[in-house]
Amino acid sequence: MRVAILTGGGDCPGLNAVIRAVVRRMVQGHGGEVLGVSHGWAGLVDGDVEQLDLRSVSGILPKGGTILGTSRTNPFKMEGGVEKIKTNMERFKIDALIAVGGEDTLGVAAKLCDMGVKVVGVPKTIDNDLSCTDYTFGFDTAINVATEAIDRLHSTAESHNRVMVVEVMGRHTGWIAVEAGMAGGADVVLIPEIPISVDEVCKLLVHRHDRGKDFSIVVVAEGARFQDKDSSHMVVQDEKVDAFGHVRLGGIGAILARAIEERTGYETRYTVLGHIQRGGTPTAFDRVLGTRFGVAAADLVVKGDFGKMVSLQGNKVRSVELKDAVGELKTVDMELYEMAKIFFG
Numbered sequence: 001m002r003v004a005i006l007t008g009g010g011d012c013p014g015l016n017a018v019i020r021a022v023v024r025r026m027v028q029g030h031g032g033e034v035l036g037v038s039h040g041w042a043g044l045v046d047g048d049v050e051q052l053d054l055r056s057v058s059g060i061l062p063k064g065g066t067i068l069g070t071s072r073t074n075p076f077k078m079e080g081g082v083e084k085i086k087t088n089m090e091r092f093k094i095d096a097l098i099a100v101g102g103e104d105t106l107g108v109a110a111k112l113c114d115m116g117v118k119v120v121g122v123p124k125t126i127d128n129d130l131s132c133t134d135y136t137f138g139f140d141t142a143i144n145v146a147t148e149a150i151d152r153l154h155s156t157a158e159s160h161n162r163v164m165v166v167e168v169m170g171r172h173t174g175w176i177a178v179e180a181g182m183a184g185g186a187d188v189v190l191i192p193e194i195p196i197s198v199d200e201v202c203k204l205l206v207h208r209h210d211r212g213k214d215f216s217i218v219v220v221a222e223g224a225r226f227q228d229k230d231s232s233h234m235v236v237q238d239e240k241v242d243a244f245g246h247v248r249l250g251g252i253g254a255i256l257a258r259a260i261e262e263r264t265g266y267e268t269r270y271t272v273l274g275h276i277q278r279g280g281t282p283t284a285f286d287r288v289l290g291t292r293f294g295v296a297a298a299d300l301v302v303k304g305d306f307g308k309m310v311s312l313q314g315n316k317v318r319s320v321e322l323k324d325a326v327g328e329l330k331t332v333d334m335e336l337y338e339m340a341k342i343f344f345g
């Protein structure tokens, strides 16, 4: 059996663990072949594929990024894109496809599946916002990076008696903000799910000040919005949209820091963690999860169980319907957020 694998959307620590596991399982376990597709859906549209063997995946487990490259290409937005994918699958004798991605990449996979393409999905995103899986790989690395940054910001905030605003990733959901905020002992955590009241934030900081703490850490997800503005308004770097209709976010930390300083009089600085959260070596958890997902995806393909996504449920890897996973985003668990709030102010 000949399987192709592609990685789409933003890169994410653990992608190489998935690729390695798929190749090892298919070649050694099932006597199959694996083709690597370059740069997500773009490579399948352009016919940019090459054979992956045991040598090609040797030594990649601890590496960040993806050896295949990635892109935010949407074949449904390209002239003849879907037909080219089908033609190239025939041309390269690809029996089935493993698509590793988030809501956008797997959304394309689900649509292709409806059109008869044999595909299995693997959930990837540092944002942890895909439904039907407790965790996506990449998230654990992102929260560990963000937690370390928050730890480091504590000492400089304390030395200068400042408020530090830390902007973390999280386009639609605040999973990174909540978990890194809890792990790092943040004094306020702001997420896209709940519009920000600057008054409330300032009240919490003043309360903390009044109880003798003269520095604070505020964690804000890049996709959070202000309550007093049009609540659909996210802070963006520019208005251009990608092939999936997403704008480039960024800048909320700076705006919030200015507002806090103006209203409270506390000296405030901001830090944007940005792509540092996505780069570099994956944690052990993400390597193991990526490996488990890769093996499970190869096994599903061999069983002919298409239209599925591998998923983590509790501590078991299972499979779910791909279309259920991409139907709606998994927003922050409000019980968890309420718990984080116990430590605010």
Ligand code: F6P
Residues within 6 Å of the ligand: 010, 102, 125, 126, 127, 169, 170, 171, 222, 248, 249, 278
């Ligand atoms: O979807 C993952 C993510 O890291 C988001 O948190 C972030 O908004 C986006 O990707 C950034 O995308 P890009 O790397 O294309 O700027």
